[in-house]
Amino acid sequence: MYRNKFCRYIKQKKFDLKRCNHTTKLEAIRDKLREGPSLADFISEDRPKDWDDYEGKLKREKGDRERLRLPPWLKTSIPTGSKFSEIKQQLRGLKLSTVCEEARCPNIGECWSGGKHGTSTATIMLMGDTCTRGCMFCSVKTSRTPPPLDPEEPRNTAHAINQWGLGYIVLTSVDRDDLPDGGSSHIAETVREIKRQNKEILVECLVPDFRGNRISIEHIANCGLDVFAHNIETVERLTPFVRDPRAGYRQTLEVLRTAKEINPDLVTKSSIMLGLGESDEQVQQTMKDLRSSGVDCVTLGQYMQPTKKHLKVFEYVTPAKFKHWEDVGNRLGFLYTASGPLVRSSYRAGEFFITSLLKGRRAKSV
Numbered sequence: 001m002y003r004n005k006f007c008r009y010i011k012q013k014k015f016d017l018k019r020c021n022h023t024t025k026l027e028a029i030r031d032k033l034r035e036g037p038s039l040a041d042f043i044s045e046d047r048p049k050d051w052d053d054y055e056g057k058l059k060r061e062k063g064d065r066e067r068l069r070l071p072p073w074l075k076t077s078i079p080t081g082s083k084f085s086e087i088k089q090q091l092r093g094l095k096l097s098t099v100c101e102e103a104r105c106p107n108i109g110e111c112w113s114g115g116k117h118g119t120s121t122a123t124i125m126l127m128g129d130t131c132t133r134g135c136m137f138c139s140v141k142t143s144r145t146p147p148p149l150d151p152e153e154p155r156n157t158a159h160a161i162n163q164w165g166l167g168y169i170v171l172t173s174v175d176r177d178d179l180p181d182g183g184s185s186h187i188a189e190t191v192r193e194i195k196r197q198n199k200e201i202l203v204e205c206l207v208p209d210f211r212g213n214r215i216s217i218e219h220i221a222n223c224g225l226d227v228f229a230h231n232i233e234t235v236e237r238l239t240p241f242v243r244d245p246r247a248g249y250r251q252t253l254e255v256l257r258t259a260k261e262i263n264p265d266l267v268t269k270s271s272i273m274l275g276l277g278e279s280d281e282q283v284q285q286t287m288k289d290l291r292s293s294g295v296d297c298v299t300l301g302q303y304m305q306p307t308k309k310h311l312k313v314f315e316y317v318t319p320a321k322f323k324h325w326e327d328v329g330n331r332l333g334f335l336y337t338a339s340g341p342l343v344r345s346s347y348r349a350g351e352f353f354i355t356s357l358l359k360g361r362r363a364k365s366v
Helices: 002-035 082-093 108-113 153-164 184-197 214-221 249-262 280-292 319-332 351-365
Strands: 124-126 168-173 202-206 227-229 267-274 297-302 336-339
Touching (some): 168 184, 184 214, 267 280, 280 319
Parallel strands (some): 168 202, 267 297, 297 336
């Protein structure tokens, strides 16, 4: 009898322990969910532009491994609408990739749906969706041996752009270190095809560094494009930790300087991400280095961690600070400085200014 009672007692204790462990696990999961992002983190609301009174945590302290919560000024709406779906379907049909999707750009909803001005734009990413480099800030797929180039891509790209009826288009590309010329002739052919179908369109190319090869840079600089863009991404001290080892800070400056030297009529452009742990002095020095290399336009935007595998955001920079960098850029003599939390190198910031500038130059040359 006592033995039976003891066995029932042990079974009950085991059941209680199992229930306790199950409850503990459930509570742990609930706690994790409470700490994570909510639906509000993905939905934008009408909010005032002045965020000086925001009291949330904007900077990680030394040894802090927690991810920072997204501040209100970086919350964007979920992309929807008929225009968004139409562009996505068209791009799929022509087998074209966009940096908007591959780099998880926060402005994709605004650009593809038309935004305030009703003009839909998408930044076409040439040479496929797989890069030979592995930068710690970028979510584009990587491989040492990406698929071969699509010979129809230049024509398909020009066809899509012509259908959109735009006056200004931005092309970008993955790095293709597996190709002898880094893909420069492919990019150049795409620009020429676009110009063949529409002589009036203005073309901006955000290009790789081609490992600094002058002949490859020359292919791009002399292909008929209007804006030569190549991003420095971050300050010199952080470059080895942020970018692929093959992408050097000084090499980037030399690429921009070489493009301007080959074709002085080009508008040159570069971009800096903020929030990776850089100091104000380092940002200012980077802007000075770009200006000394003949760069005409610069954009500054907030770095946002695309996945858990990538670098964490060290700091969310306030809109007021971005306004400060815009003022610095103007003082340094850039033709245009676009600076804001959601500004991206291939975003429409400065597009209208650059369009007016280039059209003015054309009018003078006639």
